[in-house]
Amino acid sequence: MTTKGSQSTTKAKSKQTAGQLPLRVAILGFGTVGQSVARIIVERTDLAESLQLTHIFNRNVSRKRVDWTPESVVWTEKIEEVLAASPDVIVETVGGVKGTYEWVQQALSQGASVVTANKLLMAAHAPELISLASVHGSQIRFEAAVAGGVPIIDGIRFGLAGDQLSRVVGILNGTCNFILSRMTSTESMSAVLEEAQRLGYAEADPSSDIDGHDAAAKLVLLAGVSFRRHLKASVVPTMSIRRIDNVDCLYASRLGRTIRQLSIVESMGNGHLQAFVGPVLVPQESSFALNKGAQNFVMVVGRYGGAKSFSGEGAGGNPTATAVVSDLVALTKEERNADTFDGAWLPGTLAPPPLRSYYLRFVVNDQSGILASITTSLARYGINVDAVLQEPGFPKDRLPFVVTVEPCEDTALEEAMRVIEREDFHAEVPLVMPLLHGSNDALAV
Numbered sequence: 001m002t003t004k005g006s007q008s009t010t011k012a013k014s015k016q017t018a019g020q021l022p023l024r025v026a027i028l029g030f031g032t033v034g035q036s037v038a039r040i041i042v043e044r045t046d047l048a049e050s051l052q053l054t055h056i057f058n059r060n061v062s063r064k065r066v067d068w069t070p071e072s073v074v075w076t077e078k079i080e081e082v083l084a085a086s087p088d089v090i091v092e093t094v095g096g097v098k099g100t101y102e103w104v105q106q107a108l109s110q111g112a113s114v115v116t117a118n119k120l121l122m123a124a125h126a127p128e129l130i131s132l133a134s135v136h137g138s139q140i141r142f143e144a145a146v147a148g149g150v151p152i153i154d155g156i157r158f159g160l161a162g163d164q165l166s167r168v169v170g171i172l173n174g175t176c177n178f179i180l181s182r183m184t185s186t187e188s189m190s191a192v193l194e195e196a197q198r199l200g201y202a203e204a205d206p207s208s209d210i211d212g213h214d215a216a217a218k219l220v221l222l223a224g225v226s227f228r229r230h231l232k233a234s235v236v237p238t239m240s241i242r243r244i245d246n247v248d249c250l251y252a253s254r255l256g257r258t259i260r261q262l263s264i265v266e267s268m269g270n271g272h273l274q275a276f277v278g279p280v281l282v283p284q285e286s287s288f289a290l291n292k293g294a295q296n297f298v299m300v301v302g303r304y305g306g307a308k309s310f311s312g313e314g315a316g317g318n319p320t321a322t323a324v325v326s327d328l329v330a331l332t333k334e335e336r337n338a339d340t341f342d343g344a345w346l347p348g349t350l351a352p353p354p355l356r357s358y359y360l361r362f363v364v365n366d367q368s369g370i371l372a373s374i375t376t377s378l379a380r381y382g383i384n385v386d387a388v389l390q391e392p393g394f395p396k397d398r399l400p401f402v403v404t405v406e407p408c409e410d411t412a413l414e415e416a417m418r419v420i421e422r423e424d425f426h427a428e429v430p431l432v433m434p435l436l437h438g439s440n441d442a443l444a445v
């Protein structure tokens with residue numbers, strides 16, 4: 001048990017340690033990000049007085065040795081050896097939750113601070129790890145875990161501390177943005193995905209990106225930093241971009257829109273949060289539409305200051321490593337050495353989604369009465385049709401057309417679509433996507 005007295009002693013000791021530079025840094029995981037972190041620390045001689053690389057830990061470490069780190073660096077595959085040396089900071093760039101969770105707990109418990117790039121670990125355990133750091137007078141920082149090199153966490157924590165935030169909307173997954181901003185009415189998703197894999201923007205198995213789980217983990221962290229509320233990533237409603245077809249690009253452009261994977265979280269007060277990750281139709285003139293390629297873009301809306309946006313490289317060794325090193329530099333500065341991560345994150349509750357407009361895309365085996373049947377079912381659930389679009393030139397047995405509907409309750413639309421999907425004229429399961437109006441801070445979600 002930790003008593004109040006022993007807590008303050010540990011904190012005082014830790015602050016003293018932070019004053020003793022250089023901070024001794026151990027890197028766990030010498031892969032894409034870990035190597036880039038080491039490279040920056042070694043190359044940037046201006047950091048030599050504040051940061052000293054002491055350990056590099058990796059499995060089968062002999063494969064990993066490089067000749068450009070100082071001779072004094074200890075290369076090891078034993079985590080016990082790292083922890084026994086009592087480094088000031090552990091940089092965790094291994095990834096995943098298995099193993100890393102225990103290592104980070106141990107490091108924090110012995111008073112070391114932790115800098116991690118690991119969104120999965122933090123999305124699952126942030127409240128507990130932040131509290132643990134607070135109890136032991138250390139810090140856990142995770143700037144690199146969201147939007148790679150874009151300083152969104154500290155941007156919110158420090159840059160926007162004077163505002164009361166209400167909503168965060170972001171393009172948090174570079175792979176999806178690369179795919180969606182390259183897809184056209186003729187360039188297919190599979191061709192663009194292959195290109196993304198060739199360029200190193202997409203993994204061999206891109207499921208976590210495409211199905212929204214990667215972005216959901218990042219959104220959990222943004223919700224925590226913005227609202228001090230913790231949602232489990234598994235409760236964030238996610239929708240895959242898998243079913244977006246060339247025809248959706250065509251109809252989106254007819255509607256003056258384009259498709260982006262957006263991650264949205266909005267505070268409704270009292271710990272209730274609306275959240276969503278998935279493909280959304282956004283106006284072509286909005287900053288989200290103009291954000292192309294693998295770049296990330298995050299807009300944060302505050303009650304007093306309006307909208308602020310952050311953009312840049314959301315992944316890659318060097319961009320991500322700059323976020324890690326920025327966290328390390330922050331640890332060397334007394335004023336940023338807060339006792340806690342601005343207080344505990346309390347559990348958040350998922351609130352029902354807002355009324356939203358939707359894009360409904362049907363592919364049907366053409367016959368008379370289809371449109372009447374669809375609009376009748378929608379009307380039965382109180383849903384008003386806004387527009388109907390049908391482009392010429394498609395085969396009659398796979399005829400795509402689109403119905404857009406006015407803002408409605410998600411549950412009403414789900415019920416109506418259940419009824420519509422039972423009809424026998426479908427050549428494909430209909431696709432439903434939210435359709436956002438306005439642009440940027442006025443973007444109605």
Ligand SMILES: NC(=O)c1ccc[n+]([C@@H]2O[C@H](COP(=O)([O-])OP(=O)(O)OC[C@H]3O[C@@H](n4cnc5c(N)ncnc54)[C@H](OP(=O)(O)O)[C@@H]3O)[C@@H](O)[C@H]2O)c1
Pocket residue numbers: 028029030031032033034057058059060092093094095096099117118119120144145148314315316317320
């Ligand atoms: N890459 C990016 O652009 C990026 C961007 C933002 C955040 N991140 C996050 O940064 C973290 C690292 O990503 P990364 O791309 O650098 O991954 P990576 O290239 O696969 O590097 C991970 C390193 O950890 C080692 N490792 C894995 N499991 C281990 C274990 N059980 N014991 C010891 N060593 C182990 C790996 O060794 P082996 O060589 O044996 O596999 C590898 O050297 C992840 O949390 C990721 O989500 C990455």
